[in-house]
Amino acid sequence: MHAAENSPLTRKLMAFVALSAKEVDVLDQLHQRRRSFVAGRDMVHQGQVAQAAYILAAGWVCSYKLQPDGTRQIIDFQIPGDFLGLRSVLLRTSDHSFEPIVDILAAEVPKRDLLDAFSQTPRLATAVLWAASRDEAMVVEHLVRLGRRDADQRVAHFLLELASRLALVGMGTKAGFACPLTQYHLADALGLSSVHVNRVLRKLRQENMVTFKNGQVRFINIDALIKLADFDPAYLDQTGPLLA
């Protein structure tokens, strides 16, 4: 019936609460204003004031902070079904930038529309706040990853997190997923040099755990990878063991 019933955001939220037909409709309404952005050109700059959020419909985005010395730290990646700039709408100006990794498609959601939707259907508000809270838990886990894990574990843990997130929107399985990231992206996210990321990937490949090639991540021995990374998906708050 609705094409948007299969929208990534709907899929994701449905994994958390069973939305009624009306709630799904309201969610569909939010997807009206389609916009596209080209890869590589920032959508939002550090310090910019935002009066709208976006729901990512297709493609990948990363949010990052630039350092005075020119290096950058990627805070998080957004995949289909994720919000962009939700916090800067609900709260205040964003202090980091958003860059599309590939050409993307996103629905622009004006602040007012979002708040209207929330007041119409409180359960939807709860679901969206759940998603925001989950995003924050991911940032915290990322912080732990940088502070307390070595390079092998960081890469392994990161790939497993991505797989879990993608599984939730039907874009990944325990066998693998399509991944448009370069090794530079991994390096900037994981606090490593791209040279070292390359070596880690080689090692994981040689040990028959996972391959990262031609935009495709394939898990060969996911249990070994989970063990190596000490990966516990509890923080993702996904009820079903999506990769099991």
Add this chain to the structure above:
Amino acid sequence: MHAAENSPLTRKLMAFVALSAKEVDVLDQLHQRRRSFVAGRDMVHQGQVAQAAYILAAGWVCSYKLQPDGTRQIIDFQIPGDFLGLRSVLLRTSDHSFEPIVDILAAEVPKRDLLDAFSQTPRLATAVLWAASRDEAMVVEHLVRLGRRDADQRVAHFLLELASRLALVGMGTKAGFACPLTQYHLADALGLSSVHVNRVLRKLRQENMVTFKNGQVRFINIDALIKLADFDPAYLDQTGPLLA
């Protein structure tokens, strides 16, 4: 007139918006249920469901996550005027633990009281959300600190952030501040070994930048420290240059 007019939280929020007498009163009401906790014993455990938040009145707390291998990563420190578990009340269960660093005094704020206060005075809600948003910006900056700075810069940047935060509640100046943290705390927060933290502190002392001794941080040459750390306090969203 009110003792609580000088409460750290009130001071902090007043730096963001000028609260009316009525709003300050409502804020005071939230400070009713005083509770104390002893140093070292967790207030909240990972995964615990919280039906109340706390406003820290005196003392320091840290929030952390334990790893399966026994190491821990400190996510953030809370100082007087900070909320504890605000998100787990507004959203869902907390996925990290809170440990008082010294004996502390905190006001318990039941979920209902908080929401009532918000509906009575929307400006107060805005102010509290500002504080929550600022906390999140600090976590993001912490992530950048771990991902893209070396040990010297991490320590320097961390001490400068603390000084700025403390200045906002009248507990620090550009000359220094009282600091109950051990070098182990710094190590667990900054992703370093305590041995190396010690060496970094020695270096910063020998270079006449800052001393960390007997629970007291003293800035000798704060400009050199700021330069070393590339410290830009914009993310703290404090209008006045509090350390200038």
Add this chain to the structure above:
DNA sequence: CGTTAGTTTGATGGTCCTCAAGCACTGTGG
């Protein structure tokens, strides 16, 4: 006055960075 928590220093080695160079693939223009 022994115990404990925290600090300090030395020695050694592993992890990961930096510099450097080469390779593979893709798209572009002559």
Add this chain to the structure above:
DNA sequence: CCACAGTGCTTGAGGACCATCAAACTAACG
């Protein structure tokens, strides 16, 4: 059809940074 430039991947060599292990020292406290 072929240079070519651009982007991303790959590998080697050398060294900086920081962890780990070990031990001594200080201060506080019962």
